[in-house]
Amino acid sequence: xxxxxxxxxxxxxxxxxxxxxxxxxxxxxxxxxxxxxxxxxxxxxxxxxxxxxxxxxxxxxxxxxxxxxxxxxxxxxxxxxxxxxxxxxxxxxxxxxxxxxxxxxxxxxxxxxxxxxxxxxxxxxxxxxxxxxxxxxxxxxxxxxxxxxxxxxxxxxxxxxxxxxxxxxxxxxxxxxxxxxxxxxxxxxxxxxxxxxxxxxx
Amino acid sequence: xxxxxxxxxxxxxxxxxxxxxxxxxxxxxxxxxxxxxxxxxxxxxxxxxxxxxxxxxxxxxxxxxxxxxxxxxxxxxxxxxxxxxxxxxxxxxxxxxxxxxxxxxxxxxxxxxxxxxxxxxxxxxxxxxxxxxxxxxxxxxxxxxxxxxxxxxxxxxxxxxxxxxxxxxxxxxxxxxxxxxxxxxxxxxxxxxxxxxxxxxxxxxxxxxxxxxxxxxxxxxxxxxxxxxxxxxxxxxxxxxxxxxxxxxxxxxxxxxxx
Numbered sequence: 001x002x003x004x005x006x007x008x009x010x011x012x013x014x015x016x017x018x019x020x021x022x023x024x025x026x027x028x029x030x031x032x033x034x035x036x037x038x039x040x041x042x043x044x045x046x047x048x049x050x051x052x053x054x055x056x057x058x059x060x061x062x063x064x065x066x067x068x069x070x071x072x073x074x075x076x077x078x079x080x081x082x083x084x085x086x087x088x089x090x091x092x093x094x095x096x097x098x099x100x101x102x103x104x105x106x107x108x109x110x111x112x113x114x115x116x117x118x119x120x121x122x123x124x125x126x127x128x129x130x131x132x133x134x135x136x137x138x139x140x141x142x143x144x145x146x147x148x149x150x151x152x153x154x155x156x157x158x159x160x161x162x163x164x165x166x167x168x169x170x171x172x173x174x175x176x177x178x179x180x181x182x183x184x185x186x187x188x189x190x191x192x193x194x195x196x197x198x199x200x201x202x
Numbered sequence: 203x204x205x206x207x208x209x210x211x212x213x214x215x216x217x218x219x220x221x222x223x224x225x226x227x228x229x230x231x232x233x234x235x236x237x238x239x240x241x242x243x244x245x246x247x248x249x250x251x252x253x254x255x256x257x258x259x260x261x262x263x264x265x266x267x268x269x270x271x272x273x274x275x276x277x278x279x280x281x282x283x284x285x286x287x288x289x290x291x292x293x294x295x296x297x298x299x300x301x302x303x304x305x306x307x308x309x310x311x312x313x314x315x316x317x318x319x320x321x322x323x324x325x326x327x328x329x330x331x332x333x334x335x336x337x338x339x340x341x342x343x344x345x346x347x348x349x350x351x352x353x354x355x356x357x358x359x360x361x362x363x364x365x366x367x368x369x370x371x372x373x374x375x376x377x378x379x380x381x382x383x384x385x386x387x388x389x390x391x392x393x394x395x396x397x398x399x400x401x402x403x404x405x406x407x408x409x410x411x412x413x414x415x416x417x418x419x420x421x422x423x424x425x426x427x428x429x430x431x432x433x434x435x436x437x438x439x440x441x442x443x444x445x446x447x448x449x450x451x452x453x454x455x456x457x458x459x460x461x
Contacts, residue, residue: 014321016296020271053322086322119397121324121367124210125250125451140451142250142276144298144324146367185276185298187245 001026001198004043005033006066006087008057015049018084021184025195035060037069045198046073050085050182054110054147055098057090067103074105077175082197085145088171088178097147105176108151116165121146126181128169130158135196136170139189141181143167148180177202210250211436214403214426215240217281218257220265224430226378228257228344234430238269244429245275247436248452253301253370253403253424256281263291270296278327284310289317293325301370303329307343307350311363318365327401328360329370339388342374361396368399370424376405378427382415389419407431409438413446 003022005015019031032039040046051057061067073079083091090102095110102110114120122143130137136158143160149168158170160181171178177197183190196202215237216225222240223231234240237254244252254277256266261282270277279292280301292300300321302314306328318326333342333349340349341356361369371389376382383389383404393400403424406412409432415423428435440450 014293014296014298014325016270016294017273017298020296021274024272024274051322052320114397119399121398123324123368123399127451144276144367146324182276185274187248187274190274 001028001045002030002032002043003045003047004039005031005047005049006040006061007033007035008049008052009035009060014051018047018049018184021191021194022198025191026198035064035066037064037066040066040069040073043079045080045082046070048081048083048087048090050087050145052086053097054086054089054095054102055100057086058098058100058102061090061103062100070103071105074174074176079175080197081176083176083178084184085180085182088180089147089149091171091176091178092149092151095147106151106155106171106173107153108149110147111150113146113148113165113167117163122162122167125186126160126162126167126169128158128160128181130170132156133158133170133172133202135202136193139193141169141179141183141186141189141193143169143181144185145180149178172202209399209422211248211439212251212253212401212422212424213244213249213429213436214253214255214424215244216255216257216426217262217266219259220262223257224378224427225257227375228377230378231257236269237266238272241269241273241277244436245273247434248440249275249425249436250451251275252277253401254279254281254297261288263295267295280327280329284313286313286316286320289321293321299325299327299368301327301329303331303372304343304345306330306360307341307348315365323365324367326366327368327370328366329372330357330360331372331374333374334376339373344374357392358395361398366398368401369396370401370403373402373404377403379405380407380427382406382408382411386415386418389415389421393419393421409435409442412439413442417446 089110091105092108096112125140128136156172160169169180183193221233276298278299279297331342400421402421
């Protein structure tokens with residue numbers, strides 16, 4: 001199985017843990033990490049990691065015209081896409097974090113989490129609440145984010161509640177998956193999630 | 203009904219010249235063993251996060267990097283982060299967050315800001331090394347042994363900066379000790395006034411000390427010494443908190459990570 005992790009800019013960011021997690025879930029994975037359209041074409045799964053800021057990621061994606069390729073994949077439903085944290089946020093239209101337009105694949109806006117919750121950044125393990133996804137429901141995952149997605153789009157979703165505030169934590173629409181949490185940092189539940197994603201169980 | 207989930211059980215590892223060590227006041231050290239195994243144990247015991255403090259005379263970057271391959275929980279790097287290169291190395295190696303301490307003491311805020319622009323504010327922890335002398339607290343520079351008086355608004359001014367996401371107070375001369383902290387007022391007041399999580403490493407030795415500190419101050423105590431003297435204190439802490447009505451992310455028996 002070929003997996004491509006999209007590199008947004010000069011640094012690889014914290015993608016090492018993601019690569020380690022993928023490797024520990026399934027053997028014989030061919031993982032590439034680059035900003036090359038060729039690598040995207042050759043892969044079955046594209047992962048948009050949670051590295052950097054909204055503008056930084058989107059500016060680089062647009063500069064290299066990767067946005068067009070991703071939209072094409074979404075349209076053809078030929079590959080699976082997983083957005084993690086910021087990677088999920090850029091699937092939407094815009095963000096309060098910056099001024100650059102998102103990928104606009106899904107309708108919705110990314111908003112600042114504070115002062116809806118006590119701290120500027122939500123760090124910690126939160127339980128996922130889902131009506132229809134037994135693979136993630138009632139499980140704890142690790143979150144580290146200062147922004148959240150606000151959407152009214154018709155998606156298969158799951159959420160978590162922090163200080164009585166509802167945070168969209170999981171989305172699925174056709175071949176697109178997004179998570180606000182970090183499965184690669186969520187211990188055994190995170191590895192189970194990655195394994196279920198790779199095995200088309202989610 | 204169960205109360206709110208208690209935040210995070212964070213464990214501290216001190217690494218020096220190729221080994222994890224038991225540290226006493228960051229001055230005397232006893233060798234413990236391999237970093238890779240220590241990280242693996244903490245993952246298996248159900249720690250929520252790890253802080254790795256690298257006190258090695260040479261950087262040992264390769265050794266540290268190799269030890270992270272079986273780590274699947276968030277980990278913070280601390281130790282001589284005084285340039286962008288070290289920050290980039292830490293993030294690219296798989297560290298979730300990077301802790302700055304001498305850079306804070308020396309007010310190198312431009313460097314910290316530059317790092318935050320690159321990796322995001324969620325990757326920045328400001329660590330304040332503090333020394334306790336005749337019941338008064340002073341800022342401390344680990345490298346030069348210099349001390350400074352803490353100004354009244356120091357913590358609030360730091361916390362108001364946009365490029366950080368957590369603060370860590372490290373009480374140097376309580377490290378490796380057994381006394382714990384009895385005066386919670388200082389920490390409680392800081393935590394009340396800042397909108398960031400406040401982590402405190404202060405030589406908590408028993409689970410009672412840990413739990414009292416957690417519940418009285420709302421800060422996040424960092425487990426250090428206790429890890430070396432009790433069999434899986436993380437499980438005991440979760441158990442006691444669960445009895446007090448707090449939810450935990452892990453239900454026991456914890457099966458660990460299947461490898």
